[in-house]
Amino acid sequence: MSGGLGPLPWGYVRRFGRVVFRQQQWKSTVSTHPKMPPCDFVPEKYKSYPYERIQKIREQNISPSLRMYYKKPLLLHQGHMQWLFDYEGRRYLDLFAGIVTVSVGHCHPKVTVATQKQLARLWHTTNIYMHPSIHEYAEKLASLFPDPLKVIYLTNSGSEANDLAMFMARLHTHNFDIISFRGSYHGGSPYTLGLTSIGPYKHGVANGFGCSTTMLPDVFRGPWGGRHCRDSPVQTLRKCSCSKGVCHANNQYIEQFKDTLNTSVPKTIAGFIAEPIQVQTGFGRTGSHFWGFQTHDVVPDIVTLAKGIGNGFPMAAVVTTKEIANSLAQNLHFNTFGGSPLACVVGAAVLDHSRHPLPAEEINQIWEDCKDMGVLLGRGGLYNQTFRIKPPMCITKKDVDFAVEVFHTALQRHMERAAK
Known part of the structure; x- marks a missing residue:
């Protein structure tokens, strides 16, 4: 079929010389936002300056070297554990934690x-x-x-x-x-x-x-190293001379450090x-x-x-x-x-509140709850309290959404048990 439509999506039928799209199949090609996990915390109502005034003050009175994120910068109002709330009450899952600063959660009780x-x-x-x-x-x-x-x-x-x-x-x-x-x-x-x-x-x-600098040993992007290197488990493209479990690039970077010591x-x-x-x-x-x-x-x-x-x-x-x-x-x-x-x-x-791991029986119960709901997790860490999540690369986004929801449910069950 020619014309201004360009390539046609799947799921069309020809009817009376026209192209008619099946509505259900057409909708399935439109991406949707994953469902955000629930949060019982209700933020206070924002009562400070309007967004536009805050932005103007920022432009006129705050150092311009303090650059902000996003095309429309966030105006944050309140935080609770892993969540942040903006001036309109919109909720965000904070995976940046104030540049890795908020260790145990915003406003931890x-x-x-x-x-x-x-x-x-x-x-x-x-x-x-x-x-x-x-x-x-x-x-x-x-x-x-x-x-x-x-x-x-x-x-x-x-x-x-x-x-x-x-x-x-x-x-x-x-x-x-x-x-x-x-x-x-x-x-x-x-x-x-x-x-x-x-x-x-x-x-x-x-x-x-x-102050002098020396080359960072980087077998992923640096001049030496590749997919067989011991220290580059994620490098899959670049070839190298390293045998399995060995990293010859290591010696090259050590020589660079010696060169810095000898010359700089x-x-x-x-x-x-x-x-x-x-x-x-x-x-x-x-x-x-x-x-x-x-x-x-x-x-x-x-x-x-x-x-x-x-x-x-x-x-x-x-x-x-x-x-x-x-x-x-x-x-x-x-x-x-x-x-x-x-x-x-x-x-x-x-x-x-970051130093002591949960008791083994509580970690085990969270782990078992995830398994009972259909998600298998590894275990590791010094106290065996770290959940190891390394899925096969064929995992889909729907799979991940399901796993996150299961893990959240297991943690909520843990919190309910702890509150009793």
Whole structure:
């Protein structure tokens, strides 16, 4: 058939010289939104400025370097656990978590209660005085780290924590140069910007003296590696010389690092900073260990923490050894807001509700409920509390929607049992 219609969809019949589409079949080709899982939480009614006024203030009074997402930026109003609500009451499943910051959920009830109690008791003092919350939090946090990482400095942001880590490394080693991986992000302050190796963050001004980069071992997109490499389980296209379970590309990247040591820095350096995986890790997000560095079977000299440490509250930390900490103690180091009573109470509440896995019998019941409804899940993780979801690649979107609904139902049943 010719004409302006273009290729005809399936399901048409020729009748009286015309093309008539079967209505039911035509509708089946139109995509529909998957059904959003239910949520019993009802947000408050939005009563602040209209959207247009908020947008105008943003354009006139907020730094233009703070770029927003989406063609029509979201105006968010309220959050509850994994959900966000905009000014019109529209609900969103938050899979970004404030750039991997909201560890245990928006306005988690137990974290909220702990914060409210501290707000009524003491907002702020400084670390020239003792107060119980910083000591209680420091003890909890230190207990999660292996020896000798037991000394903690509390700061307000990840950039500030990395600033301090660089400073401590230089003081302790009496060296200056620090190496980071290309493609890494370690902060946007003038000090840490030298470690950050992502073009859009560079502003064309002098920064980060004494910072050098080396090639990131990337067998997926880098110059070496391919589908047989041990470290590239998702690479299926590019051929390589690696045999099964072996990664020869590893040696190539090590040679690149040696080349950096031989050509770009002095014979001795202050440190090498690296993300355990070049995304945010820590607080159990790798599934097998609490901290990302533990998956590599190494113990760093200094560890910096931010993002999810405060569930959205501005908080960060540097954890190091007593020996390195003593190097900083030769002179005064002070942080006005780091380790405030309020921040430490928030941090402790986050640890209390992300650190302990559900009891085995509760995990087993969720797992069994999913199986009884027709969904099979794997198990893994340090405490066998991580559900492993790796379906065959022939899975369809309808299959996924069904699996998500089943898992949600199983979790709701768990919540109902816990409430009794």
